[in-house]
Amino acid sequence: MAGRRICIVGGVAGGASCAARARRMDEQAEIIIFEKGPFVSFANCGLPYYVGDVIRREEHLLVATPEMFQQRFRIEVRLHSEVVRIDRNRRRLLVRDHQAGRDYEEAYDALVLSPGAAAVKPPISGLDSEGxxxxxxxxxxxxxxxxxxxxxxxxxxxxxxxxxxxxxxxxxxxxxxxxxxxxxxxxxxxxxxxxxxxxxxxxxxxxxxxxxxxxxxxxxxxxxxxxxxxxxxxxxxxxxxxxxxxxGVRPEVQLARDAGLALGPLGGIRVNERMQTSDPFIWAVGDAVEVSHVITGLETLLPLAGPANRQGRLAADAICGRDVRFRGVQGTAVVGLFDQVLAMTGPSERVLKSLGLWNGPLDCEKIYLHPGHHASYYPGAETLAMKLIFSKRDGKILGLQVVGKKGAVRRTDVIAMAMQKGGTVFDLEEAELCYAPQFGSAKDPVNLAGMIAANVVRGDVEVVHAESMDRPPEDVLILDVREPFEYRRGHIAGAVHIPLGALRQRMAELPKDREIWVYCYVGQRSYLAARALRQYGYRAKNLSGGYRTYTMWRQAAQGADNAL
Amino acid sequence: MAGRRICIVGGVAGGASCAARARRMDEQAEIIIFEKGPFVSFANCGLPYYVGDVIRREEHLLVATPEMFQQRFRIEVRLHSEVVRIDRNRRRLLVRDHQAGRDYEEAYDALVLSPGAAAVKPPISGLDSEGxxxxxxxxxxxxxxxxxxxxxxxxxxxxxxxxxxxxxxxxxxxxxxxxxxxxxxxxxxxxxxxxxxxxxxxxxxxxxxxxxxxxxxxxxxxxxxxxxxxxxxxxxxxxxxxxxxxxGVRPEVQLARDAGLALGPLGGIRVNERMQTSDPFIWAVGDAVEVSHVITGLETLLPLAGPANRQGRLAADAICGRDVRFRGVQGTAVVGLFDQVLAMTGPSERVLKSLGLWNGPLDCEKIYLHPGHHASYYPGAETLAMKLIFSKRDGKILGLQVVGKKGAVRRTDVIAMAMQKGGTVFDLEEAELCYAPQFGSAKDPVNLAGMIAANVVRGDVEVVHAESMDRPPEDVLILDVREPFEYRRGHIAGAVHIPLGALRQRMAELPKDREIWVYCYVGQRSYLAARALRQYGYRAKNLSGGYRTYTMWRQAAQGADNAL
CATH class of the missing domain: 3.50.50.60 (FAD/NAD(P)-binding domain)
Incomplete structure (x- = not known):
């Protein structure tokens, strides 16, 4: 009882996921993976750690072997086998067997391209040197x-x-x-x-x-x-x-281009929501395809393993007749660097601005905060720096970046899920998350981010940002409400200093006809001050993230300048 | 310019949050916290760790002091001050000052009860003994x-x-x-x-x-x-x-009951969505109130700090005229025990069954899995045990329990957020979460839980559970598809053994007229086997969570029996 033949080009991540899922969906199908390299489904995300000897043995990177594919899934893996041409009319592949040194043809009923991405070769001479x-x-x-x-x-x-x-x-x-x-x-x-x-x-x-x-x-x-x-x-x-x-990497599209498949505006293979290319018998998944970004609505290239796996699985479902749609990507990612972890989901401010979306229909605003990764009274709390981007109009969450030694991934994953479900900053405010003193806070960083942003959306407080503090409009008064010892250690040029505890007594010293930009160390005391000032008729705004964010911004700006 | 007077009974968690938020909302209000104990807003969740000398100094437990409340918020905290009676008609409190040894009256415009919960005193004689x-x-x-x-x-x-x-x-x-x-x-x-x-x-x-x-x-x-x-x-x-x-604890309702406020079916103070009691001038928050459970729809007592803080903040908003609603609770919680962490959100199977909801309108099903907390090829991966409860009808997520050394809290928080947004197992399948080998997997445990559950909801696989394996119906054949060395180490009584790799060759040995319950170590290979068997016309079901879940279930059952 011969079934359809599903051919898959590329055995890493998307290709391997697709093959395994296809078998689960269709026991009758003949499934062949063509992999031009010497391995199938290896852990390429682990390569730097293998160099660092954190991962000690090469075998550990081999997530699956051809034998395992055969045994578990009855999937044939052909290594050293490069698909060099697709004959779409005859639905045939020209395969080059690099080991045997011969070319041969293979027919397909459904073809899945998972060629991945190739390293970008920058215009630098001598890159082919040894070393x-x-x-x-x-x-x-x-x-x-x-x-x-x-x-x-x-x-x-x-x-x-x-x-x-x-x-x-x-x-x-x-x-x-x-x-x-x-x-x-x-x-x-x-x-x-x-x-x-x-x-x-x-x-x-x-x-x-x-x-x-x-x-x-x-x-x-x-x-x-x-x-x-x-x-x-x-x-x-x-x-x-x-x-x-x-x-960086660029989508590996040579085979697709040669076959006349449509490419997208960014040079990746164009696919529909079913991961189907412009040829209804050919699907494509992984680093080589352009997918829709759920926040920007634009086509994007996101060469990451998670989406590749999802796409591979989905393409198999589509081939097997399921009514499935890829929901797009949101750009959730993480990088570890020594003891620091930087995690993100959704586009950055820089990206949103470069796409012209910041002040456009998304009506973006941002807030910063610096919460502990767990309760401060339990030893070992590490400070996170968080930046939440949201729509000022309706509070919809648009992006998050978190950096710190501990807890960044967890908060990013939670907010990534909120974004997936179209969540708002009000949802974050109300989130009910795990709390015990060694694991979090009664008001988790996710809640705090939501509260701070919700205050802005509701109009309870207006925020200003670090990049405005060094060149404020002339009639702005900058107010530092920290304790004297903090002020002495460093403060924003020209700031008037009234500690929060003395503010209500000394309020008369402040002008009602000027805008007042209040700051403290992380933005909490200055929020209290701004709320009080506003209720007494002052035009107060809060520096989001306080002196700490200001320092990060300033150091980043200076670091970039010094690098010139 | 005198504003309304907001009196708050109880200065921990809900009460303190309420007071601080009220100040931010209303600069004019007079805000007084009455706290019968010697401290305001102390970290009661830290007490065990103070006993353990993890938290070394008592001061660390004092999250806030009366001075801080005065300085930052212009909130008056009266310690050793027990509110002993509420005169609702005259809107007055009778306050007992335990230090001065006198009683006095205080008027209120809005009253917030945050009395907390008291330890349950079980029927054991001699509990007042020293020690x-x-x-x-x-x-x-x-x-x-x-x-x-x-x-x-x-x-x-x-x-x-x-x-x-x-x-x-x-x-x-x-x-x-x-x-x-x-x-x-x-x-x-x-x-x-x-x-x-x-x-x-x-x-x-x-x-x-x-x-x-x-x-x-x-x-x-x-x-x-x-x-x-x-x-x-x-x-x-x-x-x-x-x-x-x-x-355990019980809601501290003496004051509310004496004042004739309505109590709920579980003995907590009854409140509406605005945290308002049966008296429109009195609100109540925290461990003493009954709140609605978002999954069961029933009133519940959930004496945890996170909800208490949210409720306190919300009551302040309500008092200050905001249109706010408490969304209810879902029971997210965590406990650490040595190197083990058990985290949960939503009700357990036991609770759902005891409420008659398991086979009722929620149409519950469950799946188990045992993923690594990060990629297996990166050293140090710890195995999590996860149990996801969902509606078989529409895939709605109803509950999660996760136990393991690392990563339990993160997955619980993500799924808690999905539940908050009415998410389904299909949402978990599609979640885009942080991945680098030291932080997760390309298919995160959250994705895997979603995929496994989605397979059940879609009808791609039927599951059976550990508790049925020791007493299967007579015509059931139990099939172990693990490797011989695994089978030899221990297997379910009466199981036929055919390793997955040999299954397709040896399928003819199996009966088509009997139900076949397949298992492996964690449920993945047996899922492959079940998918293949079903496509060849066998009536196969998969043991969810495999031999590992079976072992947990069996040990738990035996442990309970031995304890008799």
């Missing part, structure tokens, strides 16, 4: 390990400050290398906002790495002594034993 | 510390296996005491299901404590040598230096 690596495969990582263990590499230049660049930096430092991280933009993690990544940049410096922002590499040259010289556009040069290139 | 403690106040905890530090208490009997009982057990063990935990019911944490608390019971035994389930205490007697004899109903007796009584 230069793109960390995309197990052999890449194996070779870097060998450079460290056998050839005693002492230093590295990492080009690119995104996920992989940061993770590689951490793991090379863990291996004792002196690392210079070079990033073209004015911040690491450019999908996030600069003030929110500043703690990561600070951590890089604390760990002894050199961070070079706004820096472009021109060339890599291998010297006679086997060291590499990294030449910068500025004319300077850096020397290292290893160079890691991690400037 | 017997109810852990409700700072002085209680201080005295227990003194017993340990100065009088070198060596042993304790803890009566009651709920939150406080478990936390006290952990902290007394931490202090080097030999602890016997006595629980009347057949499990600790009776708000959870027995199989889900079994890991906690196992941990108690591992840590050298003695757990006595189904055991009732009759009397506590203090002997000449200052030791306490705890006499059990069984006739046995235990000896200890300390006895902790933690058999």
């Amino acid at each position: 230069v690596f793109f960390v995309r495969t197990i052999p890449d990582s194996r070779e870097i390990r060998r450079m460290i263990e056998e050839r005693h590499a002492q230093s590295a230049v990492v080009i690119g400050g995104g996920y992989i660049g940061l993770e590689m930096t951490e793991n090379l430092v863990r291996r004792g290398l002196q690392v210079t991280l070079v990033e073209m933009q004015d911040q690491v993690m450019p999908m996030c906002d600069p003030e929110m990544v500043w703690p990561l940049q600070e951590t890089l410096r604390d760990k002894g790495t050199t961070l070079r922002l706004k820096t472009q590499v021109k060339a890599v040259e291998r010297n006679a002594d086997e060291a590499l010289t990294v030449r910068l556009h500025s004319g300077e040069s850096l020397t290292a034993n290893l160079v890691i290139v991690a400037v | 017997v403690f109810f852990v409700r106040t700072i002085p209680d905890s201080r005295e227990i510390r003194r017993m340990i530090e100065e009088r070198h208490a060596q042993s304790a009997v803890v009566i009651g296996g709920g939150y406080i009982g478990l936390e006290m057990t952990e902290n007394l063990v931490r202090r080097g005491l030999q602890v016997t935990l006595v629980e009347m019911q057949d499990q600790v944490m009776p708000m959870c299901d027995p199989e889900m608390v079994w890991p906690l019971q196992e941990t108690l035994r591992d840590k050298g404590t003695t757990l006595r389930l189904k055991t009732q205490v009759k009397a506590v007697e203090r002997n000449a040598d200052e030791a306490l004899t705890v006499r059990l109903h069984s006739g046995e007796s235990l000896t200890a230096n300390l006895v902790i009584v933690a058999v």
